[in-house]
Amino acid sequence: MEKKIGFIGLGTMGAPMARNIMDAGYEVHVYNRTPEKAKPFVEDDVPVHDSPAEVAIHSDVMFIMVTEPEALNEVLTRENGVLQGLQEETVVTNMSTVSHEATMDVAESVESAGGRFLDAPVSGTKKPAEDGALVILTGGDESLVEEVTPVLQTMGKEIIYCGETGQATNMKLMINLLLGSMMEGLSEALVFGKKLGLSPEKMLQTIEAGGLHAPFFSAKTNAIRSGNFSKNFPVNLMLKDLNLVMDSGGNNGITLPQTTVTREMFNAANIAGSGDEDMAAVIQVLEGLTDTEVRG
Numbered sequence: 001m002e003k004k005i006g007f008i009g010l011g012t013m014g015a016p017m018a019r020n021i022m023d024a025g026y027e028v029h030v031y032n033r034t035p036e037k038a039k040p041f042v043e044d045d046v047p048v049h050d051s052p053a054e055v056a057i058h059s060d061v062m063f064i065m066v067t068e069p070e071a072l073n074e075v076l077t078r079e080n081g082v083l084q085g086l087q088e089e090t091v092v093t094n095m096s097t098v099s100h101e102a103t104m105d106v107a108e109s110v111e112s113a114g115g116r117f118l119d120a121p122v123s124g125t126k127k128p129a130e131d132g133a134l135v136i137l138t139g140g141d142e143s144l145v146e147e148v149t150p151v152l153q154t155m156g157k158e159i160i161y162c163g164e165t166g167q168a169t170n171m172k173l174m175i176n177l178l179l180g181s182m183m184e185g186l187s188e189a190l191v192f193g194k195k196l197g198l199s200p201e202k203m204l205q206t207i208e209a210g211g212l213h214a215p216f217f218s219a220k221t222n223a224i225r226s227g228n229f230s231k232n233f234p235v236n237l238m239l240k241d242l243n244l245v246m247d248s249g250g251n252n253g254i255t256l257p258q259t260t261v262t263r264e265m266f267n268a269a270n271i272a273g274s275g276d277e278d279m280a281a282v283i284q285v286l287e288g289l290t291d292t293e294v295r296g
């Protein structure tokens with residue numbers, strides 16, 4: 001019998017991910033804290049439940065895609081949370097980006113309640129989520145990863161096994177450290193060039209012509225040139241992840257000089273009111289400091 005799937009958190013990422021599981025033919029049960037966001041699922045006759053516990057009651061494998069460690073903890077431990085409905089052997093998969101500590105705490109809670117836990121955050125943003133083309137990082141028991149892989153494959157184009165529980169979370173923080181630094185570095189380079197009179201078009205051409213060519217640089221430079229900061233991955237989530245990286249560095253004796261500066265730039269962008277804009281909006285802080293605008 002095909003596994004029954006539960007999905008909690010129908011935000012920018014969760015909604016298309018849940019849809020891809022449904023489109024692959026699985027029975028999917030969903031919950032979202034704000035009921036309006038689940039309306040499109042109601043219209044498609046998907047069982048939309050009033051609590052995480054009800055989703056757990058109906059699931060063999062659950063996926064959770066919520067904002068941060070506090071949200072994950074709440075979804076699990078609140079009244080009528082996942083743990084209250086958890087069935088023996090049900091797999092709880094966390095795909096949200098959280099701290100290593102939160103991952104380990106959740107794993108322990110789920111396992112103590114008779115369930116099985118999988119650490120599986122994702123790399124990739126809204127479009128890859130819609131296209132079922134995410135990179136899914138996995139941590140935990142390899143046989144459990146294997147068991148859940150057919151469902152993961154409906155959401156991702158590549159599944160990378162990172163090691164024991166917690167290592168997928170560490171890998172996710174590693175890649176977002178790099179992502180934040182790349183965004184800040186690109187922004188600084190473009191502001192530098194623009195102030196010196198270089199054209200944004202020629203700067204992009206130069207970036208794309210050499211070894212630094214990356215789809216990320218092209219997409220973000222084009223967004224900046226057109227002034228389109230509609231969110232894929234917003235400033236406030238990047239700030240959250242850089243804070244998680246800094247905490248991890250502090251807890252593990254790792255120096256993070258560049259991340260310290262990058263975090264402050266995203267902090268400034270958030271304070272300036274760009275929290276809900278795409279992370280490319282961090283350039284506006286640098287533009288303000290240098291009194292120049294790259295747009296155009």
Ligand SMILES: NC(=O)c1ccc[n+]([C@@H]2O[C@H](COP(=O)([O-])OP(=O)(O)OC[C@H]3O[C@@H](n4cnc5c(N)ncnc54)[C@H](OP(=O)(O)O)[C@@H]3O)[C@@H](O)[C@H]2O)c1
Pocket residue numbers: 008009010011012013014032033034037065066067068070071072074075095096097098122123124125126232233234237
């Ligand atoms: N966006 C990206 O490009 C991207 C890429 C990779 C990974 N991620 C990670 O994926 C996760 C989700 O990101 P997203 O972009 O989908 O965020 P989002 O659009 O802001 O959605 C967040 C989801 O979490 C739910 N939530 C927040 N606090 C909650 C709480 N206390 N109790 C219950 N539900 C709660 C929200 O419910 P409501 O609707 O009620 O607010 C919503 O369903 C984050 O950890 C993020 O860092 C995001």
